[in-house]
Amino acid sequence: DVKVTQSSRYLVKRTGEKVFLECVQDMDHENMFWYRQDPGLGLRLIYFSYDVKMKEKGDIPEGYSVSREKKERFSLILESASTNQTSMYLCASSRLATGQNEQFFGPGTRLTVL
């Protein structure tokens, strides 16, 4: 079974705090992704990575950064959390090779910024 885990299910932070969200996958997947999910807006891509130390901006990268120092781990960083970053954050991973590209999602982290 593919397993994608996220460090927290629920997180409450204060405005201005630095926030780290961690994602770990155990299937040696090349690709990893961070999305945020908001009611009525679907899944919006924040950042993704095809390999260690590589990162690509998604549709809404502003206010976020990422780190991928090891293949199995992809971190999302909110440098200075703001209330408009209150959301559900979903991590996903997949293989790079064509034909094996199902994205496997983690359970999500519901972040509240006060």
Added chain:
Amino acid sequence: GENVEQHPSTLSVQEGDSAVIKCTYSDSASNYFPWYKQELGKRPQLIIDIRSNVGEKKDQRIAVTLNKTAKHFSLHITETQPEDSAVYFCAASLNSGYALNFGKGTSLLVTP
């Protein structure tokens, strides 16, 4: 970039009826179109996908059709059951190994 539009945003059907969800995309270079199902409180899971060299794909009660000329694709669920109630997301990608652009989702309710 790619823009994926999904309709309807909500859909209510009676058990046994069919449900159809439609998506359009903007980038004619897109060639991979998956559908994900997200049950309440759970993570999204892939239910079916189609690549641009195929016009239709079926898996038991679900099917996806693709019209590349019109740049739209649809999910068809036949003989709906209450356990089909969930949010369904369509997506499009330049390649099946690339990042996905998701639609905003359709909340399907199947009533007994």
